[in-house]
Amino acid sequence: MNNLLKTSLPVSISILSTCILSACVNQNTIVQKKLTPVTNACPKISALITAYDNNFEQVKISKIKANSSSNWKAKYNLIGENCTIWSWGGTQTTYACSISANNKQTAENYYADAKKITQQCLDNSWTMTEVPRKHDNGLKTTFTTPNKVASISAHLVPTGSIFNEKWTLYYYIGKPKL
Numbered sequence: 518m519n520n521l522l523k524t525s526l527p528v529s530i531s532i533l534s535t536c537i538l539s540a541c542v543n544q545n546t547i548v549q550k551k552l553t554p555v556t557n558a559c560p561k562i563s564a565l566i567t568a569y570d571n572n573f574e575q576v577k578i579s580k581i582k583a584n585s586s587s588n589w590k591a592k593y594n595l596i597g598e599n600c601t602i603w604s605w606g607g608t609q610t611t612y613a614c615s616i617s618a619n620n621k622q623t624a625e626n627y628y629a630d631a632k633k634i635t636q637q638c639l640d641n642s643w644t645m646t647e648v649p650r651k652h653d654n655g656l657k658t659t660f661t662t663p664n665k666v667a668s669i670s671a672h673l674v675p676t677g678s679i680f681n682e683k684w685t686l687y688y689y690i691g692k693p694k695l
Contacts, residue, residue, distance in 0.1 A: 569690060
């Protein structure tokens with residue numbers, strides 16, 4: 518029995534190590550995602566700003582079943598992999614994306630990149646305003662211009678718990694709150 522324990526222990530440790538390593542790799546896949554590079558983002562941002570005037574009809578792919586709103590999968594994914602178009606009773610339509618990170622630093626990098634890429638894609642008529650979010654320790658940046666009804670905003674939001682640090686970057690194109 519002792520020999521069996523001696524030979525199975527290294528195998529058990531090896532299997533356990535592989536499982537732990539595999540869990541770490543899976544946990545970091547979110548962190549490794551990138552935002553759309555400027556060269557690809559600018560034509561998409563421009564198309565989305567223009568599409569806002571027509572409830573994003575040009576960028577809707579397929580309808581997603583939802584209870585309180587109408588949702589569509591979006592043609593463009595500027596941030597993350599599942600951008601959508603939301604419509605509430607036809608009066609408010611918004612392009613929305615998000616990407617999560619397992620730590621604040623990575624989320625802050627996403628947020629900085631989103632601001633930088635957006636700013637580089639817009640002309641000088643757009644103004645950038647950054648303020649702390651009202652209901653949490655996050656930040657909100659909004660881009661507006663007198664030439665368009667639509668605005669662009671990026672929100673850095675803590676979405677974790679006491680035991681699980683997690684942050685999410687939300688990216689919207691739609692009508693700003695007045």
